[in-house]
Amino acid sequence: MTTTRDEAAGELHPSGDDRFALVDKHLKRVRYEQDQLIETLHVAQDVFGYLSDDVLIYVARALMLPPSMVYGVATFYQLFTFEAPGDHACTVCTGTACYVKGADDIVQSVREAHDVAAGATSEDGRLTLKTARCLGSCGLAPVVVLDGTVHGHLDAAEVLALVQQALEEEEAD
Amino acid sequence: MSYPKVLTKRMEDHPADSHTIERYAATGGYAQAKAALDMTRDELVDIVKASGLLGRGGAAFSTGLKWSFLAPARPAYLVVNGDESEPGTFKDRQLLERDPHQMLEGVIITAIANEVHHAFVYIRGEYPKPARRLQRAVDEAYAEGYFGKGIFGSDYDLDVTVHLGGGAYICGEETALINSLEGQRGEPRLKPPYFPAAKGLYMMPTIVNNVETMANLPHILDMGVEAYKALGHGDDTGTFLTSLSGHVNNPGNYELPHGITWRELIYEVGGGIPGDRELKMWIPGGASAPWFNPEDHLDLPITKGDTGQAGSMLGSGAVVVMNDTTCVVKAAERVVRFFSHESCGQCTPCREGTTWLEMILRRIEAGQGRPIDADLLLDVSDNISVGLAWPPRQTTICPLGPSAVSPITSIMRHFKDEVMAHITEGACPFAKTEVPA
Numbered sequence: 001m002t003t004t005r006d007e008a009a010g011e012l013h014p015s016g017d018d019r020f021a022l023v024d025k026h027l028k029r030v031r032y033e034q035d036q037l038i039e040t041l042h043v044a045q046d047v048f049g050y051l052s053d054d055v056l057i058y059v060a061r062a063l064m065l066p067p068s069m070v071y072g073v074a075t076f077y078q079l080f081t082f083e084a085p086g087d088h089a090c091t092v093c094t095g096t097a098c099y100v101k102g103a104d105d106i107v108q109s110v111r112e113a114h115d116v117a118a119g120a121t122s123e124d125g126r127l128t129l130k131t132a133r134c135l136g137s138c139g140l141a142p143v144v145v146l147d148g149t150v151h152g153h154l155d156a157a158e159v160l161a162l163v164q165q166a167l168e169e170e171e172a173d
Numbered sequence: 174m175s176y177p178k179v180l181t182k183r184m185e186d187h188p189a190d191s192h193t194i195e196r197y198a199a200t201g202g203y204a205q206a207k208a209a210l211d212m213t214r215d216e217l218v219d220i221v222k223a224s225g226l227l228g229r230g231g232a233a234f235s236t237g238l239k240w241s242f243l244a245p246a247r248p249a250y251l252v253v254n255g256d257e258s259e260p261g262t263f264k265d266r267q268l269l270e271r272d273p274h275q276m277l278e279g280v281i282i283t284a285i286a287n288e289v290h291h292a293f294v295y296i297r298g299e300y301p302k303p304a305r306r307l308q309r310a311v312d313e314a315y316a317e318g319y320f321g322k323g324i325f326g327s328d329y330d331l332d333v334t335v336h337l338g339g340g341a342y343i344c345g346e347e348t349a350l351i352n353s354l355e356g357q358r359g360e361p362r363l364k365p366p367y368f369p370a371a372k373g374l375y376m377m378p379t380i381v382n383n384v385e386t387m388a389n390l391p392h393i394l395d396m397g398v399e400a401y402k403a404l405g406h407g408d409d410t411g412t413f414l415t416s417l418s419g420h421v422n423n424p425g426n427y428e429l430p431h432g433i434t435w436r437e438l439i440y441e442v443g444g445g446i447p448g449d450r451e452l453k454m455w456i457p458g459g460a461s462a463p464w465f466n467p468e469d470h471l472d473l474p475i476t477k478g479d480t481g482q483a484g485s486m487l488g489s490g491a492v493v494v495m496n497d498t499t500c501v502v503k504a505a506e507r508v509v510r511f512f513s514h515e516s517c518g519q520c521t522p523c524r525e526g527t528t529w530l531e532m533i534l535r536r537i538e539a540g541q542g543r544p545i546d547a548d549l550l551l552d553v554s555d556n557i558s559v560g561l562a563w564p565p566r567q568t569t570i571c572p573l574g575p576s577a578v579s580p581i582t583s584i585m586r587h588f589k590d591e592v593m594a595h596i597t598e599g600a601c602p603f604a605k606t607e608v609p610a
Contacts, residue, residue, distance in 0.1 A: 037357075076341060095507075134511070136262065139416070
């Protein structure tokens with residue numbers, strides 16, 4: 001016997017992970033409308049930090065959509081990520097204006113200094129380096145987003161210093 | 174140099190609180206939306222048609238004309254396109270963040286003009302702050318009774334929903350945006366039959382307009398058609414927002430009158446090139462637009478007509494300036510890589526073509542180009558956009574593929590020597606040039 005969606009909604013997820021309850025809350029609010037898929041994925045990613053297969057399947061079942069479609073939609077959009085992010089995230093914009101102002105040097109130097117490929121997380125799980133196509137802050141070029149804070153007009157050395165500072169701050173905690 | 178400000182006046186006069194409903198109410202707020210309730214659809218459509226307002230999203234299509242195409246079936250929907258993802262463009266962000274009520278008033282006017290009772294605002298996923306600001310403005314407006322059941326005490330119902338996208342450039346294309354709103358992959362639909370005005374959101378007639386277009390509407394009703402037209406230059410009525418970036422001393426958003434020249438824009442508004450370097454080229458209207466160069470284009474007036482005749486477009490109003498230390502191959506590679514990454518993958522010429530263009534450009538830049546590569550670039554481009562004509566002919570569902578061709582034709586027309594130098598010298602001549610900060 002499978003439980004129905006309404007019965008399941010009030011219960012704790014079988015894994016015991018109560019974060020699913022937050023997703024449930026959102027699902028209820030949008031009345032399980034299938035066209036709310038992207039909003040639901042946003043919520044799930046906010047809650048879990050990334051979209052694991054489990055979470056995708058959970059959303060698919062809740063919205064009664066084929067998992068293949070949920071996976072297709074999730075992978076279509078740049079903002080959804082499928083691997084656990086590092087403790088700190090450094091996103092370098094490599095759009096046209098930022099390129100002109102030397103974004104490449106920044107990516108290169110962070111990559112070398114912290115041994116992390118663009119789009120990946122360092123082996124110790126401390127730093128995720130990402131590149132973005134254009135963040136729409138071209139007036140600040142080159143733009144770097146470090147842990148959610150936007151920094152503009154920086155050269156490679158200044159960015160390295162900022163990254164170092166972020167990594168050390170946490171150690172001090 | 175100062176130019177008349179319309180759209181950015183409030184945020185310039187009151188930088189601290191231009192986004193609040195109190196400030197908006199104190200500066201004439203929502204009076205035009207209220208007035209629009211007493212007008213008929215035909216009256217409103219005629220006013221906007223007569224104002225000559227052109228869509229500010231990139232295609233520069235007459236807004237009034239677009240409205241008049243709306244099919245009779247109901248319910249009709251309004252979708253505001255705030256998926257501002259064209260590299261170099263950041264004007265809508267300012268409008269959403271600094272003056273969301275101005276745009277919302279435009280939404281009410283548009284809704285009334287098109288018998289719409291539910292509007293959606295699609296904000297790109299990378300803009301959480303503008304989306305939060307807008308959502309707060311929407312909540313404020315609901316509380317005042319400007320949205321909801323019986324707006325302004327009338328019997329007209331209007332709801333508005335703010336939707337945050339997922340980060341995909343292609344969703345700026347109106348039919349892709351509609352798919353994305355419906356919770357699907359943002360793949361453009363084939364036109365015909367899926368013209369939004371006939372079969373749009375949920376297969377119902379839909380108006381899709383840009384954020385800046387919306388923001389213009391209260392001003393058109395407020396100042397009247399003639400005054401609005403007088404702000405502009407010939408067919409290009411009103412002011413326009415431009416996002417200036419790259420090698421200029423004063424990058425940023427500027428509200429300017431149509432008809433000023435590129436020289437004025439780059440050297441007066443933009444304050445010239447840092448370090449007094451030489452201007453090499455600039456992108457006049459977002460990454461999709463073919464580039465301009467100083468010899469041919471510096472004294473052209475900035476209008477839709479003049480730019481179009483010169484083989485480019487004003488597009489989204491993004492101007493990226495590049496000085497003489499910029500390698501054109503690398504710059505083109507960067508633009509093409511963007512399109513290659515953002516191609517939705519539905520149409521073969523775009524999916525495969527942009528990938529090939531990127532690979533060829535990359536190997537030229539790396540000094541591994543073959544003599545045949547110059548022709549190969551044009552050949553691949555020709556398969557995406559037949560004849561490399563302007564405006565581009567397309568072999569694809571949407572114009573993303575042909576957009577990737579713009580940088581190729583630009584560098585092959587104006588900078589062929591530099592491309593060939595990469596190939597014959599087996600290295601990028603700019604590799605060792607320091608780019609000034």
